[in-house]
Amino acid sequence: MKKTKLGVIGCGMISGAYLKAASRFRNIEIVAGSDIVPGRAAAKRDEFKEFGYSEETFRAYDANPDGTNAELLSDPEIEVVLNLTPPKQHSRVDLEILNAGKHAYSEKPFGVNLEDAMKVMKLAEEKNLRCGCAPDTFLGGGQQTARKLIDDGWIGKPLAGTALVMGRGPEKWPQAPFFFDYGAGPMLDLGPYYITTLVNMLGPAKRVTAFTKKFDDMRTGGPETQPPVYPINVTTHLTGVIEFECGALITMISSFDVWKHGHCPIEIYGSEGSLQVPDPNTFGGPVRVFRKGYEDWQDVPMPFGYTDNSRSIGAVDMVNAIKSGRPHRANNKLAYHVLEIMCSFDKSSSAGRPVDIESTCERPAPLPLGLDDGFLDD
Ligand SMILES: NC(=O)c1ccc[n+]([C@@H]2O[C@H](COP(=O)([O-])OP(=O)(O)OC[C@H]3O[C@@H](n4cnc5c(N)ncnc54)[C@H](O)[C@@H]3O)[C@@H](O)[C@H]2O)c1
Structure with a gap:
C-alpha cells in the first residue's frame, strides 16, 4: 500500500504520540518535522529513532523566527500536515498549511476564538482541502x-x-x-x-x-x-x-x-x-x-478496537477519508461547533x-465493531 506522507509542525510533548502512530497505522509515514525552537525537530527525531526515524527518513526543519514554516511546507512529498503547536498558534498555522495547498489536522482546540476558526473553515472550503482537529478520543x-x-x-x-x-x-x-x-x-x-x-x-x-x-x-x-x-x-x-x-x-x-x-x-x-x-x-x-x-x-x-491510548487515530481516519472520498470523523465542522x-x-x-448556538454539524459516523489494530474501516 502506498503510504501518505505527513509533516509535523510543532515537535513538543504531544508530537511523540503522533510519531509512534506511524508504526501502528501502516498507511501513513511522517517524513518531516518543523519547530520554532532551533534543533527541536531534530532532537524529537533522535528521541524516536527506535520507531524508524533517522536523517534518511525524517527531514528536520527549523521554523522561521516569525513562526512560519516555509521549508516544511514547500516539501512537495508532504500531503497532510499535523499542527501540534500551542492553541494560540492553531488558526495561524492551519491557514499557513492550507495556503501551501496541503491538508491540515490540528491538535485541540480548533482555535481560541470563533473568528479565527471561521477563517480556517472558509479557506479549507475554498481550496477544497481537508481540515481536521483533535480530540479523537471519541473514536476509542x-x-x-x-x-x-x-x-x-x-x-x-x-x-x-x-x-x-x-x-x-x-x-x-x-x-x-x-x-x-x-x-x-x-x-x-x-x-x-x-x-x-x-x-x-x-x-x-x-x-x-x-x-x-x-x-x-x-x-x-x-x-x-x-x-x-x-x-x-x-x-x-x-x-x-x-x-x-x-x-x-x-x-x-x-x-x-x-x-x-x-x-x-x-x-x-x-x-x-x-x-x-x-x-x-x-x-x-x-x-x-x-x-x-x-x-x-x-x-x-x-x-x-482502540481501547488503549490511540491518539492520532483521528488524523489517520482523515488520511483514509481523503483516499476514499468519505467524510472524515474528527472534522472541522464538528470542531468549530464544539x-x-x-x-x-x-x-x-x-x-x-x-x-x-449558530453552527451545527453531523454526528461523525460510528466505527465498525471489532476492528483489527492498525486498521480503520477502509
Ligand atoms: N501534552 C499533552 O499531553 C497534550 C495532550 C493532548 C493534546 N495536547 C495539545 O497539543 C498541542 C501541543 O501541546 P504540547 O503539550 O505538545 O505543547 P508543547 O509546548 O510541548 O509543544 C508545542 C511545540 O510547538 C512549537 N511551536 C510553537 N509555535 C510554533 C510555530 N509557529 N511553528 C513551529 N513550531 C511552533 C513549540 O516550540 C513547541 O515545541 C496543544 O494544542 C495541546 O492542547 C497536548
Whole structure:
C-alpha cells in the first residue's frame, strides 16, 4: 500500500504520540518535522529513532523566527500536515498549511476564538482541502461503546445528563501559567474532550446558559513553575447547561477550582435507563448502564478496537477519508461547533441570558465493531 506522507509542525510533548502512530497505522509515514525552537525537530527525531526515524527518513526543519514554516511546507512529498503547536498558534498555522495547498489536522482546540476558526473553515472550503482537529478520543473503544448503547436504545430517549471536569488544573506544572492564560483554562483545554463526546453521542447543541467565574487573580505554582506566582487571565469555574437539538439538557461544570470530587465524568439519563460514560480524555472504559427493572449498574463489555491510548487515530481516519472520498470523523465542522459551545459559556455569563448556538454539524459516523489494530474501516 502506498503510504501518505505527513509533516509535523510543532515537535513538543504531544508530537511523540503522533510519531509512534506511524508504526501502528501502516498507511501513513511522517517524513518531516518543523519547530520554532532551533534543533527541536531534530532532537524529537533522535528521541524516536527506535520507531524508524533517522536523517534518511525524517527531514528536520527549523521554523522561521516569525513562526512560519516555509521549508516544511514547500516539501512537495508532504500531503497532510499535523499542527501540534500551542492553541494560540492553531488558526495561524492551519491557514499557513492550507495556503501551501496541503491538508491540515490540528491538535485541540480548533482555535481560541470563533473568528479565527471561521477563517480556517472558509479557506479549507475554498481550496477544497481537508481540515481536521483533535480530540479523537471519541473514536476509542470506550466512547464508541457508549454511543452504540445510546444508538441502540439501551437507555431510551436521552433526556438529561452531567459532564463534570473538575480539579485544580495543572497549577504546579513548570508551564502552569500557560494553562491559566487566555486560550486555555479548564474550558478550552479540557472542554474539547467532554463536548466532542457529548456531540458524538447526542448530536448538535442548540443553546447554552451559564455562569462563569474567576475566583482569584493569581495562582502559586510548584518548585519548577516560572514565574512561581502567576496571573490568572481566564475564567476558572464554568457551570452551565447545554441544550441539545435532541432535547437533552446536559449540566456541565469545567473547573480549575475544585480540590476533589466523586462524580463520574459523564452520565446520560434516558427515558429507560442511565449510562456512565468513561473519561473522554481516554480511549477505554469503564462503560456502565442501568436499565429500568434492573437492581444496579451493569458493566458493559467494549466490542470496539482502540481501547488503549490511540491518539492520532483521528488524523489517520482523515488520511483514509481523503483516499476514499468519505467524510472524515474528527472534522472541522464538528470542531468549530464544539468551539462555539465552549465560547458560549463565558458569553452567556457576561450577557446574563442563554446564548443560541449558530453552527451545527453531523454526528461523525460510528466505527465498525471489532476492528483489527492498525486498521480503520477502509
Ligand atoms: N501534552 C499533552 O499531553 C497534550 C495532550 C493532548 C493534546 N495536547 C495539545 O497539543 C498541542 C501541543 O501541546 P504540547 O503539550 O505538545 O505543547 P508543547 O509546548 O510541548 O509543544 C508545542 C511545540 O510547538 C512549537 N511551536 C510553537 N509555535 C510554533 C510555530 N509557529 N511553528 C513551529 N513550531 C511552533 C513549540 O516550540 C513547541 O515545541 C496543544 O494544542 C495541546 O492542547 C497536548
